[in-house]
Amino acid sequence: MALNPNDRAIARFTMLGHGLVHWFELSIPIFLVTWHSSFDVSLATLGFIISLGYAPFGIGALPAGVLADRFGPKRLVLACLAGMSLSFMALAVANSVYLVGAALIGWGIAASVYHPAGMALISTGASQQGTVFAYHGMAGNAGIALGPFAAATLLYFLDWPLVAALLALPAVVGFLYGLRAEFDTTAAVDSDVDTEDEEALTLSGFLSNSRRLLASAFLVVFVLVAFEGLFYRGVLTFLPEILQGLPAMEGIELTAGLTGIEPGDYIYVGLLVVGIAGQYAGGKLTDRLPVERGLAGIFVVLAVLALAFVPVSNLGIAAVVVLCGVLGFFLFVIQPFYQVAVAQYTPPDSRGLSYGYTYLAEFGFGAASIAVGGFVLDQFVLGAFFAVLASFALVGSGLAVVLLVGEGRIDFIQRYETEPAD
Template sequence: MVTISGAHALIHATELAYAALLLRIEAEFGTDLLLLGVLANVGGFAFGLAALPSGFLVDRLGSVRVLQLTLAGSSVAALLVALSPSEIVLGVTLALLGLTTGLYHPAGFALLARTKRRTRNVGLHGVIGNLGVAIAPVLLSGIALASDWRVAYVTLSALAVVGLLYALRLPRGGALSMGPGLGSPEAGVADVGAGEVGDGVAGPEPAGAGRATTESVPKTASGRRRLARLWWIPLAVVYLANVIQGFVYRGSVTFIPTHIEEQITGSLLGVSGTGLAGALTTVALLGGALGWYVGGILADRLPRYPLVMATWMATVPMLLAISASDGGLLIVMTFIFVVTNFAMAPALVTLIADYSPPGRMGSSFGMMFFLSFGLGSFAATLAGFTADEWGVDAVFLVLAAVNGGGALLSASVFFLTRASHRQPGAHAVLP
């Protein structure tokens, strides 16, 4: 699991590299923020789009093979990004990088969904992934300051090769040990290939997982048939939550580094400008790791969808505060926003595992990450347009409006359809 989680960190560091290097790329090509936002949209959409074929491949080839393909492809693509001579070529290579790195999530999460303490393990896996998100700004901006933004992508390419060498040692079948600190020794996970994904999740669910009572299931045959026809509705509710969460995630992480660099002035310990902004962005984004960890614990103990709604609504005032803040307060509010935003993620991932059709867990995760990262990528274009017209601080006002509206819509659908919810192996109410 060290290899899998390390790959997760690298994938997210690569995903955030463009945002961390945005101002350096702008300075070289002399383009405006709208075009740079469109390029981020292209890469982000490709990242999400790749989740669809990845889910299909996981169901047929197994997660380990897809993981190896991800690392090999992303190494080549990152090198091509580094060699891009123009904005057009950069857009093409960013799309290729998105397609290769985007293969990861259905493979990684399909593996984790079969562990005994899956919500906790998903949370810990997310912690390590978000360390990649947090480290990327300071590491890559530091490399760019010392040399060039292109060297930062060459570094990512080399790290992907190292990851591939470790991934080639993974077994393609049997159990993968969770390893010390990543779950109990018995919490193994089988590689998932054809005929395995979605057939069941190892181990019992924790007591607080929000299981429905037997009274929730209709006692008549006609009632059960009606629920069988409506099994997809609760899954669609969770997908809707993923679309909005992905939209806000993409829009915020694309412009948080730029917003911090514009708003933070002066120096700290002799560091100023881009270096200081990169370091402070890393501090703020470290909240993602804490959010995944806390979210994993809470999702094991509380009803999951209400937990999602509570954390979702809590992010709205934080986005408003980010827009209006500067200096140290901006770092604090960004940190709290990132913690809260990622705290809903373990519950969302586990709900997808709960309500996937039998034998289609990989495909269900593929759809989830396409909706989250693919459709969410359009936030980069909207954010780029907003930043060009009204300034970077206005980006977070727009994201707050989208987040609040999406949460209210999802809550409405939730209350209208909770009677049709499907538990693993049975139809019941939403937890």
């Protein structure tokens, strides 16, 4: 079924925003080598400065969700685009590593706004949520791939300040387009739902809405997303290094023109590209399959793929490529399922806050797997790392089963409709 005009307008607007968030996010590490030589600072210092930029990206999701409920999601997405472009323009004129850090912190604050606001917009405005989430996810994966590619290519020809300014231009275009974009932000919910709640910014409003959410089946969804984040972040953080150290990669050399690029990097990028197809398939499946069943099944598949990684990697390079392709597909096919689950287990007028909690779980709590994974890889064999990832996925599957058998969505709706507001 084709999208209606309102759904198409929302899809275009959110696809642009989602792609640009990840365009900037993945371009930042490409500047690291240039900053290392330009400012004569250690990699440890640069790593700390870059982490200061990434930290607000996850931490800011919860307050951004509150702002989305107060001011409406479209305004927040526009503020995100403006803030990201201004931050990279500031980066272009930074003449010290401290100003680079300040510009990156500005980017992280602006970028943190997008996911709660964009997801809230789709969940309240799009009638075909699954399909719009699919296109939305595909755009995010495109940004993941194109951002670092554009940055690396431009840095080959131009100085880094000019490259930073050029990378900001698409967000300027996106902001100008967004100002003219027209769509109904509440087309998918009852007409009397207030998506710009003045009480959302008050402490009592925040606590009341949070209590209602976390006292319902949404708490299960929240923990489920945290375990998905643990699996997701663990895989994407350590897989490039793991691929380089596999016996199957020994003896594989690239041409002289590609010096400095590891063969495993191409497999990793291929995994992200396959994820575009996974996002689309996942979104379409949410229109045909109960999200609880989909989540339970996909988590099991991820657990099996994790446990199979080491044995399959011993079968040669072809087996590694196929396994990583399948892993990339299912790693991203799950995302539209939990995004739709949030919409189904939360009330429309707290949707921004709901997605704020969701991406706090995904980007905030999920980042814990970086520390856990690093410890396990340092102290134990590779199989132990993938066993830990498999355990995360199995817990996620169990939580999906809890949703499936508990009829939590019906319980939530009934409680929300009958419980008086504070």
